[in-house]
Amino acid sequence: xxxxxxxxxxxxxxxxxxxxxxxxxxxxxxxxxxxxxxxxxxxxxxxxxxxxxxxxxxxxxxxxxxxxxxxxxxxxxxxxxxxxxxxxxxxxxxxxxxxxxxxxxxxxxxxxxxxxxxxxxxxxxxxxxxxxxxxxxxxxxxxxxxxxxxxxxxxxxxxxxxxxxxxxxxxxxxxxxxxxxxxxxxxxxxxxxxxxxxxxxxxxxxxxxxxxxxxxxxxxxxxxxxxxxxxxxxxxxxxxxxxxxxxxx
Amino acid sequence: xxxxxxxxxxxxxxxxxxxxxxxxxxxxxxxxxxxxxxxxxxxxxxxxxxxxxxxxxxxxxxxxxxxxxxxxxxxxxxxxxxxxxxxxxxxxxxxxxxxxxxxxxxxxxxxxxxxxxxxxxxxxxxxxxxxxxxxxxxxxxxxxxxxxxxxxxxxxxxxxxxxxxxxxxxxxxxxxxxxxxxxxxxxxxxxxxxxxxxxxxxxxxxxxxxxxxxxxxxxxxxxxxxxxxxxxxxxxxxxxxxxxxxxxxxxxxxxxxxxxxxxxxxxxxxxxxxxxxxxxxxxxxxxxxxxxxxxxxxxxxxxxxxxxxxxxxxxxxxxxxxxxxxxxxxxxxxxxxxxxxxxxxxxxxxxxxxxxxxxxxxxxxxxxxxxxxxxxxxxxxxxxxxxxxxxxxxxxxxxxxxxxxxxxxxxxxxxxxxxxxxxxxxxxxxxxxxxxxxxxxxxxxxxxxxxxxxxxxxxxxxxxxxxxxxxxxxxxxxxxxxxxxxxxxxxxxxxxxxxxxxxxxxxxxxxxxxxxxxxxxxxxxxxxxxxxxxxxxxxxxxxxxxxxxxxxxxxxxxxxxxxxxxxxxxxxxxxxxxxxxxxxxxxxxxxxxxxxxxxxxxxxxxxxxxxxxxxxxxxxxxxxxxxxxxxxxxxxxxxxxxxxxxxxxxxxxxxxxxxxxxxxxxxxxxxxxxxxxxxxxxxxxxxxxxxxxxxxxxxxxxxxxxxxxxxxxxxxxxxxxxxxxxxxxxxxxxxxxxxxxxxxxxxxxx
Numbered sequence: 001x002x003x004x005x006x007x008x009x010x011x012x013x014x015x016x017x018x019x020x021x022x023x024x025x026x027x028x029x030x031x032x033x034x035x036x037x038x039x040x041x042x043x044x045x046x047x048x049x050x051x052x053x054x055x056x057x058x059x060x061x062x063x064x065x066x067x068x069x070x071x072x073x074x075x076x077x078x079x080x081x082x083x084x085x086x087x088x089x090x091x092x093x094x095x096x097x098x099x100x101x102x103x104x105x106x107x108x109x110x111x112x113x114x115x116x117x118x119x120x121x122x123x124x125x126x127x128x129x130x131x132x133x134x135x136x137x138x139x140x141x142x143x144x145x146x147x148x149x150x151x152x153x154x155x156x157x158x159x160x161x162x163x164x165x166x167x168x169x170x171x172x173x174x175x176x177x178x179x180x181x182x183x184x185x186x187x188x189x190x191x192x193x194x195x196x197x198x199x200x201x202x203x204x205x206x207x208x209x210x211x212x213x214x215x216x217x218x219x220x221x222x223x224x225x226x227x228x229x230x231x232x233x234x235x236x237x238x239x240x241x242x243x244x245x246x247x248x249x
Numbered sequence: 250x251x252x253x254x255x256x257x258x259x260x261x262x263x264x265x266x267x268x269x270x271x272x273x274x275x276x277x278x279x280x281x282x283x284x285x286x287x288x289x290x291x292x293x294x295x296x297x298x299x300x301x302x303x304x305x306x307x308x309x310x311x312x313x314x315x316x317x318x319x320x321x322x323x324x325x326x327x328x329x330x331x332x333x334x335x336x337x338x339x340x341x342x343x344x345x346x347x348x349x350x351x352x353x354x355x356x357x358x359x360x361x362x363x364x365x366x367x368x369x370x371x372x373x374x375x376x377x378x379x380x381x382x383x384x385x386x387x388x389x390x391x392x393x394x395x396x397x398x399x400x401x402x403x404x405x406x407x408x409x410x411x412x413x414x415x416x417x418x419x420x421x422x423x424x425x426x427x428x429x430x431x432x433x434x435x436x437x438x439x440x441x442x443x444x445x446x447x448x449x450x451x452x453x454x455x456x457x458x459x460x461x462x463x464x465x466x467x468x469x470x471x472x473x474x475x476x477x478x479x480x481x482x483x484x485x486x487x488x489x490x491x492x493x494x495x496x497x498x499x500x501x502x503x504x505x506x507x508x509x510x511x512x513x514x515x516x517x518x519x520x521x522x523x524x525x526x527x528x529x530x531x532x533x534x535x536x537x538x539x540x541x542x543x544x545x546x547x548x549x550x551x552x553x554x555x556x557x558x559x560x561x562x563x564x565x566x567x568x569x570x571x572x573x574x575x576x577x578x579x580x581x582x583x584x585x586x587x588x589x590x591x592x593x594x595x596x597x598x599x600x601x602x603x604x605x606x607x608x609x610x611x612x613x614x615x616x617x618x619x620x621x622x623x624x625x626x627x628x629x630x631x632x633x634x635x636x637x638x639x640x641x642x643x644x645x646x647x648x649x650x651x652x653x654x655x656x657x658x659x660x661x662x663x664x665x666x667x668x669x670x671x672x673x674x675x676x677x678x679x680x681x682x683x684x685x686x687x688x689x690x691x692x693x694x695x696x697x698x699x700x701x702x703x704x705x706x707x708x709x710x711x712x713x714x715x716x717x718x719x720x721x722x723x724x725x726x727x728x729x730x731x732x733x734x735x736x737x738x739x740x741x742x743x744x745x746x747x748x749x750x751x752x753x754x755x756x757x758x759x760x761x762x763x764x765x766x767x768x769x770x771x772x773x774x775x776x777x778x779x780x781x782x783x784x785x786x787x788x789x790x791x792x793x794x795x796x797x798x799x800x801x802x803x804x805x806x807x808x809x810x811x812x813x814x815x816x817x818x819x820x821x822x823x824x825x826x827x828x829x830x831x832x833x834x835x836x837x838x839x840x841x842x843x844x845x846x847x848x849x850x851x852x853x854x855x856x857x858x859x860x861x862x863x864x865x866x867x868x869x870x871x872x873x874x875x876x877x878x879x880x881x882x883x884x885x886x887x888x889x890x891x892x893x894x895x896x897x898x899x900x901x902x903x904x905x906x907x908x909x910x911x912x913x914x915x916x917x918x919x920x921x922x923x924x925x926x927x928x929x930x931x932x933x934x935x936x937x938x939x940x941x942x943x944x945x946x947x948x949x950x951x952x953x954x955x956x957x958x959x960x961x962x963x964x965x966x967x968x969x970x971x972x973x974x975x976x977x978x979x980x981x982x983x984x985x986x987x988x989x990x991x992x993x994x995x996x997x998x999x
Contacts, residue, residue: 112675
């Protein structure tokens, strides 16, 4: 399948996501420049980490206006899988593709370290190859990852089972000491109601190779690659449309 | 018009002014005087240090680019080059810690990508006053968040570094930043201007009044025109630099550039002059074409501004449109501000009329060079005396006290875990980091290759204070040893020389001795110096810092997966000490922490033994004979072994050392054995069935090696001369070590 990786000015994990898709998982990958409006036949879109447009105003606040976001929104509305990692998650929130907002980390410091995440939902394209309750060890690197939603919105999110990942201790128990940024309900990852758009603060692309000290991030990529061969994926790209696209499997 | 007061404000001496008049054949105007003053400043001209720096070894088959360019470069095989340099930003960081440190990071990154290299790793070396001294917290927080704010945003991982706390730096902290990049060896680009008629382009942030020397601004002529006096510290914009970085690397791919240079110190003046001088050409620009952030800027201000994130490019004739198109893509606007000429002059115009005209040669090659007077400092003889017997009565320790001593050392901020600092740095972006901060040298793999690069910055100002020659040698040895401990073969070095006022003979003596020491060690260890930076006048109220040469060493792992970290891996492994402890307590952390004493001679260094040890460490890693490897330095063997236990989930270790006979009192012998900082030692852990092989390799390499203990259990247990002296859980020791700096800040918040 083809991974489309959006490059905003100031993105800095775009090459890492590209490397994971292409070199680690052997998939096709394309960079999607933010001023373009063509997704180049992408089967999945990743909004990578970084500081899009410098993030001087508010994380993701400028990036939502980049021309490519119109195409990403249309793709998501058709059911196309979209993953926002770190700054990408922040951009999804600002774009309204996911509910809620980010605050500065509790402690007000940027934090780069490994955290533990419990998989809550496996009915998204990015967690389908995992089992609920699995604890993943994946690094974070952010200054504004303190997820917040007002009580009623939070209620809806929980009722709809939109929380995909939560910060936990190594045994999978929720514990404030193991919540690195103060996120409400220990939310580390979230999906939309249709479940095809997922945002997560941790960086799965940083945990795909043993040399980097951990491979738990593979679960996210393996899920989407498996999803690429599934019936849902075929429904998104009917045979005719696929033939017109620049790339096929 | 140019009187002695004006000269003084420009930091120029009368005889220097006379030389200027001689070069020009007339009196300079004020703009020209400003240009001379920055180009002849210590910072740009190296006038006090140059005669000494010339003695450093800079050659070797691995060296692709030695000193004199924006950064050095070494061959790392497969047609690739590692481009790296270290630089200081001490003075700005003291005035405004966040921006001072941030712009330091920005500056060194520009030096690397200017060479055509993609920056892939940052390190930093920091010095502050005592952690609990007033002011340290503010400076430390500011500097760390400044480094983080810039490096994290631009997306270059900070993969390691070092930090020490000493009262000597209270009034003058040190912020040295190192950057390393990767380029195709054939693609390295230089800072040259040549080819008459080629276009000179300006790209990046607009020029403002920031960074113009405050004293200069105060001259009468400028008071009227300068509506505002900006502080002398610049403000960094990492987003602008990220755009510049990506755009410049893209432009370099189309072979349209003759040369490129960043505008760092002395801004437009330095970049135009140096590029012209290197290319044997002249450069003519019109300052009216320079993008300006403020109105009413004079040529003087434009030429001297140190606004950040600006680049100067010389574009091949006919390729201008191609270059402009790439910058447009990144929303940057490359502006044509002048041409290369053949007459070797720096000619500055404003709306077409000449406002400054100076031969490049006068500003660069012909800048003054001083052989400043030197004198051995008087304090040396006194501090080098160390009578251990005096200590015995003052504070004798029982064997059982060693538990308190080792905990005191582990909790000393210089030794304690720096996690509070490095977790604020993105150390994993670019997904290359294979040895995390705190685990030894920073190691990054090279994608598309089996190789990896290891890098370490080190220096010990206390050692250099006690003996600058030996202290500087030890800094080179430690940096190279840290690299070798990770399994990488040290290739080359860069240095940042932080000293006091060179006009004082004792300081100049320290400087000369340190450079001699660096030269000796670099020659013996075959790590030529490929560039660096000198920072002088590090003084507050006439009190100089400890002389502090910081050395950055880069090494190569031919197989990335052979990387070794400091952490013990499995219980039941054998612990082997390579090298010999001689119980040297001079200059040690032990004397400082326990006896509040800075004295004695720093540890002796046998450069041949050091080289043998480093070669052995690389061999052992490459043959997969060791599972962990850790340098033995601050705090000696006891601290080194304890550190090997940390970050392992609480794995214990026990080891025994024979007594070391340095004092009549056996209690000090115990301390000397445990905490002495003898050089050229490393602690390795080995699977039991490979111990014989390790000892054989050591014997063949002429490196003393002995089995001292084994890993396992949950306690750290140490015996000296057959007596148990330390026995505590790793958990307890690790809690002290990992919380010392954290707790300091937690207390403050509460």
